[in-house]
Amino acid sequence: MASNPTSSLPAGIRAYDPNATNAAAAGKNTLGTSAKETQDYFMKMLLAQIQNQDPLNAQDPAQMTSQLTQLNTASGIERLNGSISAMLEQTSAQAFMNNASLIGSQVLAPGYELSLAETGEAGFGLKLASDSARTTVKLMAADGSVIDELSLGALSAGVHSFTWDGAGYDGARAASGRYRLLAEASDGQGTSVTTTSLTQGLVSAVSRTDSGAQLITADGRSLAPVDLFQLSKP
Secondary structure (H helix, E strand, O other): OOOOOOOOOOOOOOOOOHHHHHHHHHOOOOOOOOHHHHHHHHHHHHHHHHHOOOHHHOOOHHHHHHHHHHHHHHHHHHHHHHHHHHHHHHHHHHHHHHHHHHOOOEEEEEOOEEEEOOOOOEEEEEEEOOOEOEEEEEEEOOOOOEEEEEEOOOEOOEEEEEEEOOEOOOOOEOOOEEEEEEEEEEOOOOOEOOEEEEEEEEEEEEEEEOOEEEEEEOOOOEEOHHHOOEEEOO
16 A cells, blocks of 8 residues: 655645656746846746755755845846946937037048138148147148148147148149148257147038947048047137
């Protein structure tokens, strides 16, 4: 005659059933992708483990506490990451709107291009690391030929803006388009001075890209706001 496995247990204590434990463990074997799904899955497994544990070899409370702590830590990190992502998105949107205020401004940023329209002057700039006694700028066409050379004399360290009237060596106006700047500077002893060419542009739009906001000039060039050395309203 088969014996009743519950006959020797005190009232109110369920018998350990290995089959029920295995069935509970196999009921769901994949974790959810969200913190809530993972937490729900964990709690179901924990309750099933408690309900079907061996009374003579009960689950260690310290282990359950450790598991709950790890779960709460993982859930907290996911929520924190979500909050940071939302904050960064909001900051990016705010920065984009702030850059929109630059539309209509003349800006100077590192670059070797100068844009000449059909009429009027073309602007550019230079940034000198130290004082110079002699400063020259050559204006070169796309084919590498030198159209004009400007002698700017002695300049102090810092940022300076200039204009080119568009006339070449022969006095005739050069064709509209983009020209390359080649700047050279030296001090009183003939030592070269570090010089950065600055391109000038009129901001006509702001574009939002994966790498951040970009200022679009009237002639189609793209400049990063962080690179600006100078801006002014025409």
